[in-house]
Structures are given as C-alpha cells and as structure tokens.
Amino acid sequence: MANVNYEVQLKALAAMSNRYGADSEYVLAGGGNTSFKSTDRLWVKGSGTALATIKPEDFVVLERALLDKMWTKAYPESEAERESAVLADMMAARVEGETRRPSVETLLHNLFPQQFILHVHPAIVNGLTCSAEGEAAMARLFPEAVWVPACKPGYILAIDCKQRMDVYKAETGKDCTLLFLENHGIFFAGDSVEELDVLAAQVMNTLKSTVKRHPMIDEIEYDREKVVKIAAELSVLYGNGAAVKFTVNPEILAYDPATKSLSPDHIVYAKAKQLALTEEANIKGAFDAFEVENGYKPKIVFVKDMGMFACGMTAKEAETALVVMQDAIKVVAYAESFGGVSPMPEFLIDFIVNWEVESYRSKVSLSK
Ligand SMILES: [Zn+2]
Structure with missing residues (x-):
C-alpha cells in the first residue's frame, strides 16, 4: 500500500489517536474516530477498532475520488436500500487489497478538506449537544462552529453536514473546523495534529469554564x-x-x-x-x-x-x-x-x- 509516502503523518495520526483514545474525558468504550487524508486517499479508523491502541498500519485506506462521487449519486429512496447501497459504495471505495470495514462516519471525515480529523463524544461537549439551548450556546461560545440538528446517522447525516458546511464556507470564505452534532458529539479539523490539539483544548476549556457545575461522580458509601x-x-x-x-x-x-x-x-x-x-x-x-x-x-x-x-x-x-x-x-x-x-x-x-x-x-x- 502507498502508506510509505505518508509514514510520518500516519505515525502522528496514530499517536494522536492513542492519546485521545486513552483520555476518558474524550473517549469511552472504543468510541470516536480519527483520520488523515492526502489529496487522493483517506486513512480512517476501522469499524470496531479502538483509538487507544490503534497503530499506523491499522487505518482503513480509501480512494477519496470514489467517496466524493457518493455526494452526487442518486441513491434509492427506501432507507434500507439506500444505506446498504451507501455501505457497498463505501466498501468499494477502499484501495485494492483492503479488507477491513471503515468507520460508519467515513463520509464525514472525507468531507473536511483539513488533513487531520478527530471525532469524539465527550460528556461535557454532549452536555451542550444534548441540551435545550445547545445551538444558541454554541453560537455564543464558538461562533466559528457549525451546528447539525439530530438526524439519522449514515448518508442522510453526511449530506446534511455537507450542505451546512458548504453554506458556512460560502458565507465566511473559510473551511469549517468545528462541527457540533446534536445528540451525538463533535468533529475537530486541522491541517496538523498541533492545530487540532489547540482547537480541542480551546473547546474543552471554554466549556469547563462555562458550565455552572461539574457532575459529582465520586463514589459514595453504600450497603x-x-x-x-x-x-x-x-x-x-x-x-x-x-x-x-x-x-x-x-x-x-x-x-x-x-x-x-x-x-x-x-x-x-x-x-x-x-x-x-x-x-x-x-x-x-x-x-x-x-x-x-x-x-x-x-x-x-x-x-x-x-x-x-x-x-x-x-x-x-x-x-x-x-x-x-x-x-x-x-x-x-x-x-x-x-x-x-x-x-x-x-x-x-x-x-x-x-x-x-x-x-x-x-x-x-x-x-x-
Ligand atoms: Zn460519532
């Protein structure tokens, strides 16, 4: 596989994944996923792989041109037929010889132009995404972020994100780096791991200093x-x-x-x-x-x-x-x-x- 050219980036991707994957503030139960992309290819976490232990060679490799085609393809109206066609196309977008199953959130990773993507579901972030005033709070705290209302995961969610990110770009002239998914989690995007780290820390710190109280989760006495x-x-x-x-x-x-x-x-x-x-x-x-x-x-x-x-x-x-x-x-x-x-x-x-x-x-x- 042509990983050779991107050895340094894939090592950085794995190290970043391991770091966030081992941090319970960010990741629980093998959830979350990460990716790196070149112009042609996307390396994304496989379905069921854990970020905490993933290695550079574990990422599933896909052809971005084949994933891009999926945005304009006409899929069946019926949900079951559509999602199975989408899954088949995603599997067919893998580079030759690739046998593993890519993350169900692969399309969203490909959507961002930035090279490094971190997608997680931290409790404090979901305090916002699962709240009555989440969208307004996000607009106030993170004016550069894009909000995506709760919707079915899979292709419909990916299309909705694409449309909202396109609108953001048309309005601001910039690529979106922060995507808040209602009742789900967050995407951070950056052209380097360092950029991504700064962004993630900034979001977490802002939320920590905004919440009125932190959960009291120290175990107490019991019978x-x-x-x-x-x-x-x-x-x-x-x-x-x-x-x-x-x-x-x-x-x-x-x-x-x-x-x-x-x-x-x-x-x-x-x-x-x-x-x-x-x-x-x-x-x-x-x-x-x-x-x-x-x-x-x-x-x-x-x-x-x-x-x-x-x-x-x-x-x-x-x-x-x-x-x-x-x-x-x-x-x-x-x-x-x-x-x-x-x-x-x-x-x-x-x-x-x-x-x-x-x-x-x-x-x-x-x-x-
Ligand atoms: Zn997710």
Whole structure:
C-alpha cells in the first residue's frame, strides 16, 4: 500500500489517536474516530477498532475520488436500500487489497478538506449537544462552529453536514473546523495534529469554564451486603454467570431513570431503556416484565436510593455499560448549564435500536 509516502503523518495520526483514545474525558468504550487524508486517499479508523491502541498500519485506506462521487449519486429512496447501497459504495471505495470495514462516519471525515480529523463524544461537549439551548450556546461560545440538528446517522447525516458546511464556507470564505452534532458529539479539523490539539483544548476549556457545575461522580458509601445480594440475583436473571457491576454517587441518586436516550453510543452500550426498581421490589418480576416489554434484558438497573447496577455476559461488557451510563448521567448534569437536557427524538432512538451498523460496532468492540 502507498502508506510509505505518508509514514510520518500516519505515525502522528496514530499517536494522536492513542492519546485521545486513552483520555476518558474524550473517549469511552472504543468510541470516536480519527483520520488523515492526502489529496487522493483517506486513512480512517476501522469499524470496531479502538483509538487507544490503534497503530499506523491499522487505518482503513480509501480512494477519496470514489467517496466524493457518493455526494452526487442518486441513491434509492427506501432507507434500507439506500444505506446498504451507501455501505457497498463505501466498501468499494477502499484501495485494492483492503479488507477491513471503515468507520460508519467515513463520509464525514472525507468531507473536511483539513488533513487531520478527530471525532469524539465527550460528556461535557454532549452536555451542550444534548441540551435545550445547545445551538444558541454554541453560537455564543464558538461562533466559528457549525451546528447539525439530530438526524439519522449514515448518508442522510453526511449530506446534511455537507450542505451546512458548504453554506458556512460560502458565507465566511473559510473551511469549517468545528462541527457540533446534536445528540451525538463533535468533529475537530486541522491541517496538523498541533492545530487540532489547540482547537480541542480551546473547546474543552471554554466549556469547563462555562458550565455552572461539574457532575459529582465520586463514589459514595453504600450497603455492601444489600448490593452483593442484588448483584447475585441480577447475575442469575441476566444469564448464567453474567457479570454485574455496581456504583453509586450523588449524580446517580439524583438521576431520573425515565430520562430518554441522549446519543447513539448510550443506546449501543447501555440500551435504550433501563430498569428502575425500588429496593423492596420483586426483582425477578420487574426484570421479566421489562424483558417482555422491551424485547431485551436490562443492561442497567437502577435501585432507588441505592445506586446503579450494570449487567453483561463478560466483565468488560458490564463495565462498559456502567461507564457509558455514567457518561449519560454526566451529560444530564452538564446540560443543566444549557437550559436542561434534550434527549434524542423518539424516531431516532428507534432507528438506532435497529441500526445494523452500530450493532456491528458494538459486537466487534466488545469482542476485543
Ligand atoms: Zn460519532
């Protein structure tokens, strides 16, 4: 492969990816993606690869001209047909011999003219993107950024971003470097890693000094005996030998378990709905009723005045669900500073629940 010419840049891309990927302020559960581009080619994170450990040779290589063609191609009206045609074209845009699957957000990476792209879903950023006054707050805090309303991921989102970025360029004469995606996350763009680092730090620092309060997520005391007992019961209910994790902090105790999903990642790793129990409740009855109603077992179980349990078939799966749900709870706290939380619209939640591509990512990422 013609990586040879870009060895230095790909090393810088991998190092940058590892740095942000290992920083929990930016990345959770293998989420987020990065890319580097030359005039002809795009090197983008593969679907299911983790930023924290990605190596220069791990990036999926695509022909940019073939990706560009996708903007003007007429795709089927039907959603399922369209997205499978788009996926097929994306796979066909890979350089010869490339076998890995590129990130589902590949089109967005190709959209930016800048060489280095970082796309992440930090809790503090999503405090803004998942809030009632997010768009207005963004315009005030980051006048050079572009806002993209929540919409279905995949081709429709990519086209919407393209149109908004084109308008920005026509109006300002500049290429957009910051894209805020409602109920999703953020794209940073720069022509060097240094440029990108400055931009990311500036956004994070501005948000940190703007929010009225930071979430209180230090674990607090709990009744170990009761927790162990409930964890054992949940382990049996979730499945033979399921792993169950527990944590509690002031933010969890104050959280409303009926809050709707905030972003795609929250649904992928913690499911669209969570089970809420009172301590005295018949756990088995509530657990079984939840499964009947939703078609899946709860990964997250809130017990009133006690805390939050997370279930998974492996310790990693349970831990990931716990961490991602904790992230959603942090987002709710941050969103207070921007007029309160604004969850995803119901149609989008349903769409993500059924989204094949995301479930692929969840499977691959968790199998590592
Ligand atoms: Zn994303």
